[in-house]
Amino acid sequence: ASQRVEEPVPLESYTSTSIQPIPTPSxxxxxxxxxxxxxxxxxxxxxxxxxxxxxxxKILFLNNESPL
Structure with a gap:
């Protein structure tokens, strides 16, 4: 909540903390x-x-039925 939405969180912060990236709610x-x-x-x-x-x-049917 303290972090602004405009600033994207870098992927390094996820990968450095743990090998498996923990999915955030966002x-x-x-x-x-x-x-x-x-x-x-x-x-x-x-x-x-x-x-x-x-x-x-329908179009093909109408074309077949129409007297041409």
Whole structure:
């Protein structure tokens, strides 16, 4: 709380104290946010892909049905 947010904590402070880096609450929260964001992004991409395929099928169907 005393440290300002603008100053990033150097990685040397983590690695010098212990060989295994202890995950701080800030980094774990950031990882959770990134994970949820990536999950939602992948779901959105899958949804858009299926929607795109459905629209392509509809367009092809309409083209086949239309008297050209």
């Amino acid at each position: 980094t774990s929260a950031f990882a959770n946010v990134a994970q949820t964001f990536m999950d939602s992004f992948s779901k959105r991409r899958q949804k858009s892909r299926s929607y795109r395929s459905q629209t392509l099928k």
